[in-house]
Amino acid sequence: MVLSSSVYFIFLVGVFFLYWPLARSRALGLAVVLLANYFFYAKWDLFYLFLIPACSSVDFLLALGMERALRRWLRRALVSASVALNLGVLASFKYMPFFLENYAHLSGRPAPEWPWIFPLGISFYAFQSLTYTIDVYRRDAKATPSYLAYLASVSFFPTTLAGPITRVATLLPQLERREKTLAPADGGKAIFLIGIGLMKKLLIADFLADNLVNRVFDFPNLYTATEVLTGVYAFALQLYYDFSGYTDIATGSALLLGIKLPANFNRPYAASSIADFWRRWHITLSNWLRDYLYFSLPGARAKVLPYLNLVLTMLLGGLWHGANWNFAIWGLLHGIGLAATRAVPGQPGPLWLRRFATVQFVCLAWIFFRAPSLEGALAVLGRIGSLTVSFANISGPLAVVLAIAVAGHYLPAKWRQWSQERFAASPFYAQAAALMLLAIALQYVAATGAAPFIYTRF
Amino acid sequence: MTLPPAKTSLTLLTLLLLLKTPDALPAFKDYKVLDWRTIPAVLDFAPRKTSPAPVEEEELRLHPDRDAASYNVFRLNAAEGALDHFYAALQRTEAKETGAVTRILHYGDSPTTADLITGDARRLLQKQFGDAGHGFILMGKPWAWYDHNGVVLHASGWTVDPASQAKIRDGLFGLGGVSFRGAAGASTQITLKDPSHTLLEVSYLKQPGGGALTVEAENRSLGQIQTSGKILEAAHKTFAIPDGARRFRFEAAGPVRLFGVSFDKLNAGVAYDSLGLNGAYVSVLARMFNEEHWAEQLRHRRPDLVIVNYGTNESAYSSFVERSYGKELKEIVRRVRAAVPESSILLMSPMDRGERQAGGAIGTMATIPRLVAIQQQVAMETGCGFFNTFQAMGGPGTMGRWYEAEPRLVGGDFIHPMPGGARIVGGLLYQALLDGYNRYKVQRMQERFARAAGKAGPK
Numbered sequence: 016m017v018l019s020s021s022v023y024f025i026f027l028v029g030v031f032f033l034y035w036p037l038a039r040s041r042a043l044g045l046a047v048v049l050l051a052n053y054f055f056y057a058k059w060d061l062f063y064l065f066l067i068p069a070c071s072s073v074d075f076l077l078a079l080g081m082e083r084a085l086r087r088w089l090r091r092a093l094v095s096a097s098v099a100l101n102l103g104v105l106a107s108f109k110y111m112p113f114f115l116e117n118y119a120h121l122s123g124r125p126a127p128e129w130p131w132i133f134p135l136g137i138s139f140y141a142f143q144s145l146t147y148t149i150d151v152y153r154r155d156a157k158a159t160p161s162y163l164a165y166l167a168s169v170s171f172f173p174t175t176l177a178g179p180i181t182r183v184a185t186l187l188p189q190l191e192r193r194e195k196t197l198a199p200a201d202g203g204k205a206i207f208l209i210g211i212g213l214m215k216k217l218l219i220a221d222f223l224a225d226n227l228v229n230r231v232f233d234f235p236n237l238y239t240a241t242e243v244l245t246g247v248y249a250f251a252l253q254l255y256y257d258f259s260g261y262t263d264i265a266t267g268s269a270l271l272l273g274i275k276l277p278a279n280f281n282r283p284y285a286a287s288s289i290a291d292f293w294r295r296w297h298i299t300l301s302n303w304l305r306d307y308l309y310f311s312l313p314g315a316r317a318k319v320l321p322y323l324n325l326v327l328t329m330l331l332g333g334l335w336h337g338a339n340w341n342f343a344i345w346g347l348l349h350g351i352g353l354a355a356t357r358a359v360p361g362q363p364g365p366l367w368l369r370r371f372a373t374v375q376f377v378c379l380a381w382i383f384f385r386a387p388s389l390e391g392a393l394a395v396l397g398r399i400g401s402l403t404v405s406f407a408n409i410s411g412p413l414a415v416v417l418a419i420a421v422a423g424h425y426l427p428a429k430w431r432q433w434s435q436e437r438f439a440a441s442p443f444y445a446q447a448a449a450l451m452l453l454a455i456a457l458q459y460v461a462a463t464g465a466a467p468f469i470y471t472r473f
Numbered sequence: 474m475t476l477p478p479a480k481t482s483l484t485l486l487t488l489l490l491l492l493k494t495p496d497a498l499p500a501f502k503d504y505k506v507l508d509w510r511t512i513p514a515v516l517d518f519a520p521r522k523t524s525p526a527p528v529e530e531e532e533l534r535l536h537p538d539r540d541a542a543s544y545n546v547f548r549l550n551a552a553e554g555a556l557d558h559f560y561a562a563l564q565r566t567e568a569k570e571t572g573a574v575t576r577i578l579h580y581g582d583s584p585t586t587a588d589l590i591t592g593d594a595r596r597l598l599q600k601q602f603g604d605a606g607h608g609f610i611l612m613g614k615p616w617a618w619y620d621h622n623g624v625v626l627h628a629s630g631w632t633v634d635p636a637s638q639a640k641i642r643d644g645l646f647g648l649g650g651v652s653f654r655g656a657a658g659a660s661t662q663i664t665l666k667d668p669s670h671t672l673l674e675v676s677y678l679k680q681p682g683g684g685a686l687t688v689e690a691e692n693r694s695l696g697q698i699q700t701s702g703k704i705l706e707a708a709h710k711t712f713a714i715p716d717g718a719r720r721f722r723f724e725a726a727g728p729v730r731l732f733g734v735s736f737d738k739l740n741a742g743v744a745y746d747s748l749g750l751n752g753a754y755v756s757v758l759a760r761m762f763n764e765e766h767w768a769e770q771l772r773h774r775r776p777d778l779v780i781v782n783y784g785t786n787e788s789a790y791s792s793f794v795e796r797s798y799g800k801e802l803k804e805i806v807r808r809v810r811a812a813v814p815e816s817s818i819l820l821m822s823p824m825d826r827g828e829r830q831a832g833g834a835i836g837t838m839a840t841i842p843r844l845v846a847i848q849q850q851v852a853m854e855t856g857c858g859f860f861n862t863f864q865a866m867g868g869p870g871t872m873g874r875w876y877e878a879e880p881r882l883v884g885g886d887f888i889h890p891m892p893g894g895a896r897i898v899g900g901l902l903y904q905a906l907l908d909g910y911n912r913y914k915v916q917r918m919q920e921r922f923a924r925a926a927g928k929a930g931p932k
């Protein structure tokens with residue numbers, strides 16, 4: 016169920032009208048959320064109805080064990096079991112084909128078949144689940160005694176497919192709260208976020224994908240260097256609008272149920288360094304990698320190890336996106352970029368130059384992220400290297416959408432805040448009319464129906 | 474139990490009311506954005522279908538009976554006897570008569586330029602009838618996209634003039650439609666995957682002041698070509714290839730103008746020249762090629778079948794399709810007939826071409842069916858064969874379906890096939906040619922029986 020499809024919105028409205036009349040009862044409210052979560056998973060594959068409750072139940076019991084265990088070795092054993100479980104699920108259902116293919120390549124034997132591939136949402140589920148058990152192990156959070164609350168939190172449907180990766184410890188108190196209300200301003204904000212998310216996804220991201228990005232990355236040799244380069248920049252914008260559009264819809268959906276999710280983006284292409292970029296792009300993932308991976312690695316006070324740890328963290332972060340060498344190179348490039356930023360203290364050069372250089376580096380790495388294969392990425396780079404000049408394939412409407420996308424990204428945050436507040440303060444019929452106009456616009460202007468969000472693949 | 478939040482509930486309910494309005498009030502029917510019949514889809518738990526083998530699945534969908542005895546292929550549409558010359562050549566090749574090479578020239582646009590479809594058809598035909606060599610290759614890559622299966626091509630120092638871009642006006646573009654002008658030092662390296670070719674032939678232009686071209690195989694000289702002549706005149710020079718040689722080098726020692734090089738084998742088999750021109754349209758063959766020069770090139774190559782496969786680029790211009798496409802196509806047929814009257818001609822329609830339609834679905838561009846109909850009509854009027862690629866691959870909407878396959882069978886421009894999609898189309902063309910050939914053989918056999926029966930009949 017794609018978050019920009021009409022089926023999702025029918026589902027969401029149904030959950031809204033089912034949830035709020037029962038929300039006063041803690042158990043019934045949680046039961047509705049849990050039902051919605053599992054319904055959402057089942058829409059992708061019924062197998063999830065076995066996999067997710069089983070994993071969640073084991074983690075719930077392990078966390079209770081850690082809460083009660085006094086001995087450090089026992090807590091360590093329990094958290095290790097949780098890490099092994101979640102990473103094992105990730106490896107089995109997402110990475111096994113990659114392992115088998117490389118094994119086959121090295122051994123010269125044919126790759127064994129592996130029919131158990133259920134990658135959708137598994138990465139986000141596993142990371143979200145680990146925030147809970149690792150927090151409990153570190154005594155940063157208390158284990159909840161409520162099985163129902165845990166199940167409802169760890170698989171909370173708006174965050175299931177592509178985040179924002181939300182600490183279970185943040186979700187639990189919001190879902191367990193007895194006095195649940197939805198202020199009119201929050202309701203308006205939720206609807207505004209969903210509308211903005213749809214516009215980002217359907218009017219900008221999908222348009223750029225259809226009219227330039229997919230073409231350039233499918234057949235780079237059919238385009239000039241300047242067109243391919245424009246395609247790479249267009250992909251940077253497409254990915255931002257696609258993923259931040261998804262995040263807006265997910266955040267708005269959660270807010271309709273009175274749940275606040277963390278921010279995931281803050282004008283990432285205005286970053287002045289790679290470190291700054293990761294403070295602005297997919298913020299919840301970078302926080303997760305920092306808190307649960309980087310801080311766990313040894314050698315924080317050594318001279319060289321922290322640099323290696325940065326590279327290793329980002330390499331693993333790259334592989335988290337998918338099991339192929341392109342993502343590994345993408346992560347490696349960002350790891351090297353972060354290490355270089357750390358190695359050069361201070362801020363050399365004027366701000367505009369640092370911002371420009373950061374965007375170029377990020378776009379270079381995006382080529383590996385987007386290309387279908389390593390050969391594809393090299394073909395794109397080779398084509399850019401041909402230095403051929405022509406913009407014959409950049410149509411007028413495409414140039415306009417690109418300009419809107421650039422302008423929209425750099426728009427001051429306070430402008431968006433102002434529009435959001437104005438929308439939330441407007442009467443219900445004005446809000447409904449605005450949504451209806453948006454739906455009509457999307458119907459007639461949007462480039463596509465309901466293409467999957469890019470980040471739901473990870 | 475309590476009421477849901479008032480304002481948000483009212484917003485959502487009002488929105489639902491507005492969404493329902495176009496169903497209730499016909500005046501607003503153009504603003505319908507929600508199909509209420511999709512609501513039960515919320516309860517549809519059928520898993521999203523992905524296929525590990527989309528090419529095979531699409532082939533099976535196109536031919537569900539392909540394993541059955543009553544196997545049906547998408548047939549060529551040909552006037553009586555239109556392709557007989559080609560079939561007769563194929564029959565001699567199948568009988569392994571000495572030197573019986575069946576030669577096919579396939580003129581096309583961008584997919585052909587990358588040897589997509591043609592590469593697959595060549596592979597299948599050579600598997601069935603024998604391999605008479607890779608065929609014609611340009612002296613360099615006029616477009617980064619230019620590529621041939623089993624060939625690695627590097628070139629430097631050439632001034633490249635494709636007929637489709639018409640930088641030079643004399644119309645002398647050789648067989649492949651591209652002219653390469655170079656001074657001393659301009660060179661081309663070709664590496665073939667297959668080391669069993671026996672002959673190579675360089676096509677070039679003799680010209681006043683023309684320089685020499687050296688030809689090497691595996692770093693050993695095969696000889697030199699002197700390209701000087703009193704007048705502009707197309708010429709060809711053949712070299713025997715040493716056993717097992719795969720790497721060839723051509724270097725200009727003075728000003729030369731080249732067209733391409735052919736790699737052939739002496740044994741019986743099929744040779745399939747993929748002659749793609751990026752962005753090409755019918756007028757390139759009908760107008761840009763110098764008629765006399767092209768006729769010489771065709772006569773020299775002696776094709777048994779000439780396939781003319783244009784239409785995708787023209788489909789963006791509906792007025793051209795209506796006013797000029799048919800006339801230009803007839804002119805191509807006339808030129809080929811005048812040059813090689815014995816050769817068969819097959820007009821091949823473009824693939825489906827998609828475009829986004831209101832609501833987001835990928836539909837077939839309106840000009841495609843019209844253009845295909847014109848091609849079919851021209852084929853019937855001029856006695857050519859016709860292969861309806863568009864219908865063979867599934868007709869309207871195929872591009873959308875192939876785009877949504879995973880992995881995709883066509884690219885994001887809804888025009889170019891990915892290798893998997895090209896494999897399907899190449900297979901369809903091969904099946905159609907093979908089907909036509911089998912029917913030809915049956916017909917010949919029946920005629921022989923009838924003649925024999927006539928001779929042996931009652932006296």
